[in-house]
Structure formats: C-alpha cells, structure tokens
Amino acid sequence: MGEFLGDWKRTALCAEFTKEDIGREVTLMGWADTRRDLGGLVFVDLRDRSGIMQVVFNESDFKGDFDQVGSIRSEYVLAVKGKIVERSEDTINPKLPTGLIEVKVTDLKILSKAETPPFEIEDCSKVREELRLKYRYLDLRRPDMQKNLILRNKIANSARTYLSENGFLDIETPMLQKSTPEGARDYLVPSRIHPGCFYALPQSPQLFKQILMISGYDRYFQITKCFRDEDLRADRQPEFTQIDTEMSFVDADDVMTMHEGLIQKVFKDVMNIDIQLPLRRLPYQEAMDRFGSDKPDTRFGLELKNVSDIVAGSEFKVFSSVVKNGGSVRAINAKGCANILARREIDALVDFVKIYGAKGMAWISIREDGLNSPITKFMTQEEIDAIMQRLDGQVGDILFFVGDKNSVVYDSLGALRLKLAEKLELIQENTWDLLWVTEFPLFEYSEEEKRFMAKHHPFTSPMDEDVDKVLTDKEHARAKAYDIVLNGNEIGGGSIRIHSTELQEKMLEALGFSKEEAWNRFGFLLEALKYGTPPHGGLAYGLDRLAMLLAGVDSIRDVIAFPKVQNASCLMSKAPDVVDNKQLRELHIKVDED
RNA sequence: GGCCUGGUAGUUCAGUUGGUUAGAACGCUAGCCUGUCACGCUAGAGGUCGAGAGUUCGAGUCUCUUCCAGGUCGCCA
Numbered sequence: 001m002g003e004f005l006g007d008w009k010r011t012a013l014c015a016e017f018t019k020e021d022i023g024r025e026v027t028l029m030g031w032a033d034t035r036r037d038l039g040g041l042v043f044v045d046l047r048d049r050s051g052i053m054q055v056v057f058n059e060s061d062f063k064g065d066f067d068q069v070g071s072i073r074s075e076y077v078l079a080v081k082g083k084i085v086e087r088s089e090d091t092i093n094p095k096l097p098t099g100l101i102e103v104k105v106t107d108l109k110i111l112s113k114a115e116t117p118p119f120e121i122e123d124c125s126k127v128r129e130e131l132r133l134k135y136r137y138l139d140l141r142r143p144d145m146q147k148n149l150i151l152r153n154k155i156a157n158s159a160r161t162y163l164s165e166n167g168f169l170d171i172e173t174p175m176l177q178k179s180t181p182e183g184a185r186d187y188l189v190p191s192r193i194h195p196g197c198f199y200a201l202p203q204s205p206q207l208f209k210q211i212l213m214i215s216g217y218d219r220y221f222q223i224t225k226c227f228r229d230e231d232l233r234a235d236r237q238p239e240f241t242q243i244d245t246e247m248s249f250v251d252a253d254d255v256m257t258m259h260e261g262l263i264q265k266v267f268k269d270v271m272n273i274d275i276q277l278p279l280r281r282l283p284y285q286e287a288m289d290r291f292g293s294d295k296p297d298t299r300f301g302l303e304l305k306n307v308s309d310i311v312a313g314s315e316f317k318v319f320s321s322v323v324k325n326g327g328s329v330r331a332i333n334a335k336g337c338a339n340i341l342a343r344r345e346i347d348a349l350v351d352f353v354k355i356y357g358a359k360g361m362a363w364i365s366i367r368e369d370g371l372n373s374p375i376t377k378f379m380t381q382e383e384i385d386a387i388m389q390r391l392d393g394q395v396g397d398i399l400f401f402v403g404d405k406n407s408v409v410y411d412s413l414g415a416l417r418l419k420l421a422e423k424l425e426l427i428q429e430n431t432w433d434l435l436w437v438t439e440f441p442l443f444e445y446s447e448e449e450k451r452f453m454a455k456h457h458p459f460t461s462p463m464d465e466d467v468d469k470v471l472t473d474k475e476h477a478r479a480k481a482y483d484i485v486l487n488g489n490e491i492g493g494g495s496i497r498i499h500s501t502e503l504q505e506k507m508l509e510a511l512g513f514s515k516e517e518a519w520n521r522f523g524f525l526l527e528a529l530k531y532g533t534p535p536h537g538g539l540a541y542g543l544d545r546l547a548m549l550l551a552g553v554d555s556i557r558d559v560i561a562f563p564k565v566q567n568a569s570c571l572m573s574k575a576p577d578v579v580d581n582k583q584l585r586e587l588h589i590k591v592d593e594d
Numbered sequence: 595g596g597c598c599u600g601g602u603a604g605u606u607c608a609g610u611u612g613g614u615u616a617g618a619a620c621g622c623u624a625g626c627c628u629g630u631c632a633c634g635c636u637a638g639a640g641g642u643c644g645a646g647a648g649u650u651c652g653a654g655u656c657u658c659u660u661c662c663a664g665g666u667c668g669c670c671a
Contacts, residue, residue: 034631041628054631074621091629099631116622119605126606130663183671203671230670355597355667444671457671511671555664566664 002112008079015051015098021084028053028103029111031141032076033121042069046078046103047121049146052096055080055103063106075114075121075138081107129557133571136562148559151270152547156223158269159243159541162262168221168245173208175201175225181521182458182511184228187238195588201227204540206457207525209246210497213536214528221245223543232566234555235489235545239564245494246538252480252496255537256281256436259484259492263434270550273432279484280435287437292330292414294440297488299433300426302417304330304410307401310386316378318360322403329403330413333391334420337398338365346398352419353402353412361412362401366393375401418488433487439463440481443474443510451512456481458511459504459525460495461537467503470510480537491546494539501529 011026033045033052040059045052057069061082072078082105093099118135119127123143132139139145160170179186179200186200204226212220222244229238247255260277267273280298287296290303308328311319319329334341341349350361364373364387376384391399402412421427442462443452452474454460461480462470469477480496498504504526508518519526547559557563564570584591 034633036630036633037627038630038633039627041630043630043633045631056629058628060628088629091631093631095631116604120621128601128606128663130601131605133663180671184669206671228670231668233670234665236670357667448669454671460671565662567662571663 002077003079003109005079005109005111008081008109010079013050014046014048014053017053017084017098017101019086019100022086022101024084025081026084026103027079027081028055029077029079031121032072032074032078035072035074037070040066042072044072044078046080047141049150051098051143053098053101053103054093054096055082055105057105057108061104061106062108064108068108068110072110073114073116075117075141076110077112077114079109079111080105130565130571133557133563133565136572140561145558148547148551148553149561151551152543152559154270155266155547155550156243156543158266159262160221160223161269162265163219163221163245166219166258166261168219168247169217170222171212171217171220172222173202173205173212173224177202177208178521182454184230187227187229190587190589192586192588203228204242205244206459207522209244209538210459210525210536211528213246213248213497214531214533216248218248219246220538229568232564232568234557235548237544237556237560237563238568240556240560241543243492243541243543244538245540246536248534248536250496250535250537252438252482252537255494255496255539256482259494259539263484266546267432275432275434281438282435283439284437284441284478285439288410292410292412292417293488294437295483295485295488295490296414296435296437297418297421297427297433298435299428299431299487300421302332302334302420302426304332304413304417305391306330307387307390310383310390311379311403314379314383316375318362319401319403322405325405327403327405328409329401330409331387331391331399331401332413332417332420333393334398334400334424335394336396337420337424338367338396340424341398349400349416349419353416356412356415357408358402358404358412360402361416362403364393364399364401366395366397366399368395431487433485435485436482437485438482439478440483441475442466442470442477442479442481445475452510454507454511455479456493456495458507458522459497461498461503462507470503470506474510482539484539484541486546486549489545489549490542491549492539492541494537496535496537499529499533499535501526504529 008027010029014028014030017026028046030046030048033047036043042057044055046055059066062069080103082103084101085104087100087102117138119125119131121138121141125132125142176189176199179188179198184203186203189199189201191197191199205222205224209220224242224244225239226242227239232238247258260279264275264277267275282296284294287294289306291298292304306328307330308323311329312323314320323329346363353361362375364371364376387393387399393399400416402409441455442460444455446453456479463478463480466477482495483490483493485491498507505515505518508522544556544559548556551559553559562570562572569576
C-alpha cells in the first residue's frame with residue numbers, strides 16, 4: 001500500500017521550477033519516469049503534465065531508508081522533499097527545459113506503487129492503437145497526448161473568450177431530444193415512463209438554438225457534444241464536440257465576418273500565428289469546378305479543367321456519350337509527371353479513381369517523341385490540339401481524364417488531385433490555408449431515396465434570388481450556407497436559417513413531407529416561427545477536427561481523451577455492453593436475439 | 595455492407611523456397627556501480643506466432659473460416 005500524504009503540500013508542478021528557485025526547499029510530486037540507479041546515487045526523472053524534473057537521491061543526503069529508493073520503479077507515484085540546486089556545468093542537460101537545475105532529495109514518500117506498464121510512457125509512441133486505447137489512462141500520461149489535450153483546451157478557452165467578449169451567451173440545450181427523420185441516424189434513448197417512446201441524443205442543438213433566437217437571446221454559443229450513429233473515420237467519432245453558435249439580425253456576411261475574428265484569435269492565442277482577413281470566399285460551384293471538392297485544399301494547383309465541349313462530338317464514344325447524357329469530361333494536368341510516373345503507377349491511379357465510382361480513367365502522356373495514350377487514336381488532331389491548349393499540355397506532362405456524371409467526375413478527380421499532391425509532395429507543411437466555401441446548393445438528389453434532400457439541413461434559407469426555386473427548380477436553388485475550410489478539411493459550417501413559417505413549410509414540402517408529417521415532426525418550430533422570429537443564422541465548428549489540425553495529428557482520436565474505435569466501442573470501458581433483464585423490463589424493451 | 599493493410603516475447607519489429615531448439619532491440623528480474631540523463635557492466639526470465647479448421651512427412655510461412663485493430667468507399671442533413 002502507498003504512503004499517505006500527511007502534511008506534505010506540493011510546492012509546484014515538476015517543470016515549473018527555474019534557476020530563480022535555486023536554494024529553495026521544495027516538495028515535488030509526480031510519476032517516476034526513467035531512473036538511473038548508480039548504487040549509492042540514484043537519479044529519477046519525476047514527471048507530471050508540466051514536464052520533467054531530475055531528482056537526485058544521494059545516500060549521504062537522504063534521511064530515510066535508502067533501500068526504499070532502490071525499490072522505485074517506473075510509474076510509481078512519488079513525493080519528494082529536498083532543495084533545488086544548480087547543476088554543475090558538466091552535468092547540465094540541454095535537452096530538458098529544467099536541465100540547469102535538479103532536486104537534492106532528503107525525504108521520500110512512495111504514494112503509490114505501480115505494475116510495470118504494458119508499454120513505455122514516452123513521446124511519439126509507436127505502440128499499436130488497440131493497446132493504447134485499452135490502457136488509455138497510461139496513454140494519456142504520454143507527453144504528446146498531454147500536449148494535444150492542453151492545446152484543445154486552449155482552443156476552447158480562446159473561442160469561449162472571444163464569443164463572450166462579443167456578447168454571446170453560453171446556454172445549454174437538452175441532451176434528450178426528439179428524434180428527427182432527416183439526416184444522420186440517431187442514437188436513441190428509451191423512455192421508462194413512456195413505453196415505446198424514445199428520446200434521441202442531439203445530432204446538433206440546431207432547433208433549440210434557433211428557438212433561443214426567437215426567444216430574444218440574440219447571440220448564443222455552446223461547446224457541446226453531438227451524436228451521430230454512423231460509421232467512423234479518422235476524423236469522425238460517434239460523439240464529437242461542436243463549438244456551436246447562433247446570431248440574430250444577421251445575414252451570411254455578418255456571420256462569416258464574426259467568425260473570421262474568432263478563427264483569427266484562436267490562431268493567435270493557440271499557435272501565435274497571424275491570419276490575414278478577410279478570408280477568401282469561393283462559391284461552391286467554383287470550388288467543385290476547379291478542385292472537385294467542396295472543401296478544397298488550395299495549397300497547390302493541379303486544378304480540374306472541363307473539356308466536355310471539346311470531346312462532345314468525338315469519335316471516342318466513352319467521352320461523347322457522357323457529355324450527351326448530361327455528364328462531363330474533365331481533366332487534370334499532372335505537370336512534369338511523364339517521366340516520374342511509371343506505367344505501373346499510372347495503372348494504380350486508374351484503379352484508385354475507381355474507388356470513387358469512375359469506370360475508368362484515360363490519360364495522355366506527352367513525351368519528347370510524341371504522345372503516349374490509349375485514347376488519342378480515337379481523337380482528331382483538332383480535338384487533341386484543343387485539349388493541349390486548354391490544359392497547357394507541355395512535354396513531360398501527363399493529362400488524366402475522367403468522363404462520367406458530374407458527381408463521379410468531381411469525386412474521382414478531386415481525390416486524384418489530393419493523391420497526386422501527396423505523391424509529388426506538393427503540399428508545404430506548416431501552412432494554413434483558410435477559406436470559405438459559399439452558395440452551397442440548397443438540395444442534393446439522393447439516388448437511394450429517389451428524392452431531393454437538404455444538402456445542409458431543412459432549416460437552411462435559400463438565397464434571396466433563389467427563393468422561388470425551392471419548389472420549382474430544386475437542382476439550381478442555392479442556399480445561404482457556408483463552410484469554413486482549413487487545409488482541405490471542413491472545420492465548420494453554417495447557414496442563415498429560414499425565419500418564416502410559410503417558407504419553412506414550403507421547404508419541408510419540397511423535401512417531400514406532407515403538411516401533417518411536417519407539423520408532426522417540426523411543429524414546435526413551425527409554431528414558434530409564427531411568434532416573431534428575427535432573421536438569424538450561425539455556424540458550428542468541429543472542435544475535434546480543428547484541434548487535430550492545429551496539433552498536427554492524423555486522427556481526431558489523438559485529441560479526444562476517450563475516443564471510440566472503428567466499431568464504435570470503447571476498448572477501455574468495454575461500452576457498449578449488455579444490460580440486466582430488469583433494466584430492459586423497466587424500459588419495456590425486448591431484445592431480438594437474431 | 596464492400597475494398598485494402600496489419601496481428602510473431604511486455605513493447606516495436608525481423609523471420610528467406612514450407613524444414614534443426616522462432617531471433618533482435620527496448621522493457622522486465624537479480625547482482626555490481628557516487629554524476630547519470632538512451633547511464634554502464636554481468637547474469638537471467640519471458641512465445642497458445644490473434645483463434646479455428648484444412649493441405650503436408652513437416653505450417654509463423656500455403657488455403658479456407660473467423661475475431662481484433664487501422665485506412666477507405668457507401669453512409670455521415
């Protein structure tokens with residue numbers, strides 16, 4: 001059993017001491033990191049979240065039983081009393097911020113012993129994630145994880161300060177909500193009191209924050225958990241945190257301007273980086289046409305070019321037929337790649353775009369001795385010349401073409417563009433490419449549902465000039481929706497909301513809800529809208545993604561203390577798990593064993 | 595649900611064409627060591643090769659099934 005603290009009080013965190021403290025009698029507490037046992041002289045690196053302090057046990061100075069010092073092992077929790085001393089010149093450790101000093105220990109308490117940990121507690125661990133997550137409490141002791149969570153806290157604090165200073169009120173909204181049919185799958189919570197009824201955990205505080213606007217709270221924010229029961233990714237967890245905001249009496253520009261200030265402050269506070277404002281604004285259609293993505297990484301070129309008009313009448317039927325059927329043929333010029341990419345690698349890229357639904361990918365390699373291509377034999381010289389001109393084809397380039405319906409062309413070439421940039425190392429590290437993507441489509445056609453769905457959500461306002469298209473021209477109706485993009489990642493998104501019952505009803509009608517269904521599902525909002533609703537809109541950031549990017553890590557799991565693994569379970573606590581039959585009976589639930 | 599990658603000592607990995615007793619580094623244990631900081635030296639322990647089945651005289655290695663983890667497509671208003 002470990003010793004008790006008694007009247008010992010910690011003076012400060014391990015790495016908070018400096019040369020100024022030389023000569024002070026101090027008490028330190030922390031975990032035994034590495035120890036170097038020279039017999040009558042034992043060095044221990046004492047670690048806590050501030051860093052490391054070397055403490056020295058010298059048999060001649062130590063007051064207690066020196067065998068106790070010899071028994072110290074990794075991750076024992078120690079309390080030491082001693083004096084801060086200056087290290088002699090030849091024993092300074094330049095690698096440690098505290099390397100100029102050390103603690104000459106006179107008294108020791110072993111507050112807690114520890115099993116040998118299943119992996120070493122060290123920076124830049126290469127231990128497989130499965131094990132790290134099972135022993136998350138040990139993984140979280142590692143300096144890089146502590147750094148990540150501290151950085152995350154800084155972001156949240158910075159945002160909270162900014163929003164408070166700008167008059168936003170932090171107001172909580174319910175975790176137990178009504179399930180909504182649109183959007184992601186809900187996590188459901190059974191009601192004990194209402195047999196057969198379920199709450200849903202919020203996918204976002206959307207409706208409640210809109211109602212707060214109706215109630216006159218004008219500016220609202222909340223840093224809160226949201227839940228979506230969908231498959232996981234490196235940047236997607238079933239529960240994640242949003243910095244959620246909403247403002248009244250604003251249009252899209254006002255919201256974006258407010259948030260440019262926020263993002264500028266966060267970058268300054270957290271990274272000490274100055275962001276130049278205003279940020280670029282790229283209409284959705286332009287983003288898709290140039291980059292094949294609604295979250296473009298614009299740190300490099302490789303832009304898409306539309307060659308549909310050139311190949312519309314081509315003998316190459318693959319191309320001419322997609323154009324005839326309303327699709328397009330677009331291309332990327334991989335500058336200077338003719339000699340870099342072997343045929344085998346080109347074939348691999350052709351396979352790569354098939355992941356995104358492309359049935360194939362044509363290419364033209366421009367060499368000194370002419371064109372090498374599987375398709376030029378089907379094309380006229382005029383067509384080839386026009387393509388060369390459109391794509392600025394020079395000797396040494398390879399042109400990649402995808403012809404299909406637009407969504408496939410954008411997805412596959414957008415992905416190819418990123419793949420090429422990675423392969424060619426075109427992306428400069430430590431650059432921060434921030435921009436807005438605006439004028440999103442209001443609707444998106446769902447092949448699965450055979451109907452138009454809301455691209456953002458059903459409460460998003462159409463652009464003023466597109467209000468008439470809500471029922472008549474869904475494909476071309478644009479929304480007052482905007483995403484903020486950082487280095488090719490969507491870090492936030494928002495919109496101006498519909499603030500009239502009539503337009504909201506029209507919108508729900510456009511989405512295929514009967515009036516009855518609409519009122520059944522969203523009646524409380526439709527009703528509330530009638531009682532004096534200010535124009536309002538907002539934006540929500542994905543705090544996890546933002547933290548991931550600023551921390552420079554590849555997965556949001558590295559900025560979340562207790563994340564879930566790919567099958568949505570927690571390896572440490574073993575959630576989810578079966579429950580007692582008694583609990584199920586109380587909830588009126590029978591489990592189908594199949 | 596589909597595709598791809600991985601699973602060998604506590605950890606990270608190597609393991610050739612299927613062939614003797616499955617190796618290394620770090621960690622761990624014991625001993626020695628008063629200026630280490632990747633301490634050093636000496637000795638030692640430690641393996642259901644993810645699991646199951648199959649092929650074979652013989653399987654870590656080949657085949658099938660399955661479990662786990664990761665990436666990704668679908669999905670994620």
